[in-house]
Amino acid sequence: MSETLLNIKGIVKRFGGLTALNDVGLHINKGEVYGLIGPNGAGKTTLFNVLTGLYVPDEGEFTFAGHNLFQVKPDKVVKAGIARTFQNIRLFGEMTALENVMIGRHTRSHAGAIGSILRTPRVKKEEAAIAQKAYDLLEYVGISDVVDEQARNLSYGHQRRLEIARALACEPKLLALDEPAAGMNPSETEGLKHLMSKIRDDGVTILLIEHDVKLMMELCDRIAVLDYGQKIAEDFPEGIRTNPRVIEAYLGASHE
Numbered sequence: 067m068s069e070t071l072l073n074i075k076g077i078v079k080r081f082g083g084l085t086a087l088n089d090v091g092l093h094i095n096k097g098e099v100y101g102l103i104g105p106n107g108a109g110k111t112t113l114f115n116v117l118t119g120l121y122v123p124d125e126g127e128f129t130f131a132g133h134n135l136f137q138v139k140p141d142k143v144v145k146a147g148i149a150r151t152f153q154n155i156r157l158f159g160e161m162t163a164l165e166n167v168m169i170g171r172h173t174r175s176h177a178g179a180i181g182s183i184l185r186t187p188r189v190k191k192e193e194a195a196i197a198q199k200a201y202d203l204l205e206y207v208g209i210s211d212v213v214d215e216q217a218r219n220l221s222y223g224h225q226r227r228l229e230i231a232r233a234l235a236c237e238p239k240l241l242a243l244d245e246p247a248a249g250m251n252p253s254e255t256e257g258l259k260h261l262m263s264k265i266r267d268d269g270v271t272i273l274l275i276e277h278d279v280k281l282m283m284e285l286c287d288r289i290a291v292l293d294y295g296q297k298i299a300e301d302f303p304e305g306i307r308t309n310p311r312v313i314e315a316y317l318g319a320s321h322e
């Protein structure tokens with residue numbers, strides 16, 4: 067029996083008169099790669115933002131690993147175990163790769179503000195441990211050769227991997243990746259696919275938005291399709307590929 071990690075029901079999100087998500091329900095099992103696809107403007111990023119606390123849903127239910135996360139703020143969502151990357155890379159360009167990951171790690175430190183200012187032995191020890199862990203994460207995502215480079219000087223593919231390392235620093239149960247392959251060349255995409263498989267094999271469940279359909283078909287255990295804010299299909303990749311409603315949604319939309 068697969069164990070449910072994330073469960074949402076009847077999620078509604080409105081922006082003024084526009085209903086961006088309309089009665090969306092789905093569950094994600096522990097250990098799977100769950101994909102979210104749909105034409106432009108279908109509501110994928112809005113759903114991501116709801117699941118990571120950035121947008122407050124108007125209606126519905128949202129539970130995750132035993133926590134009720136409905137209308138909960140982003141920091142509580144991270145504490146519950148959901149970490150994310152963004153469609154548009156959001157790194158601190160002036161900071162090194164290592165420092166960018168250390169920031170993610172600080173969400174889990176115990177030193178406190180006073181301790182950090184006084185730089186007590188406890189704080190120094192904790193800082194060293196954070197730096198070591200950050201280095202290990204950079205190695206894990208395959209970019210330990212650029213530890214001391216400023217983030218803004220990294221190649222696009224490396225920046226994407228750095229974002230993943232930073233999200234992993236929160237030790238999430240669920241890693242939510244918003245178009246991680248956007249702008250990558252085929253060999254970078256292939257490398258990213260292997261990284262995501264490794265993360266999943268190491269026990270982190272993955273929620274993935276991606277326009278690269280080939281990548282989604284190869285990587286995802288199950289895929290949900292959104293269209294005009296509604297879930298129109300949810301299936302194994304093969305079922306999605308041949309689903310008439312999905313084909314119609316894609317052919318009917320002005321989509322790449």
Ligand SMILES: Nc1ncnc2c1ncn2[C@@H]1O[C@H](COP(=O)(O)OP(=O)(O)OP(=O)(O)O)[C@@H](O)[C@H]1O
Nearest residue numbers: 081084085086104105106107108109110111112113
């Ligand atoms: N903050 C916002 N304010 C107003 N409308 C919004 C906001 N965010 C999203 N929308 C609208 O909600 C709808 C869904 O957008 P969303 O970005 O979630 O789609 P998407 O499936 O992620 O699209 P894409 O593939 O282009 O990223 C769109 O009509 C969009 O204009």
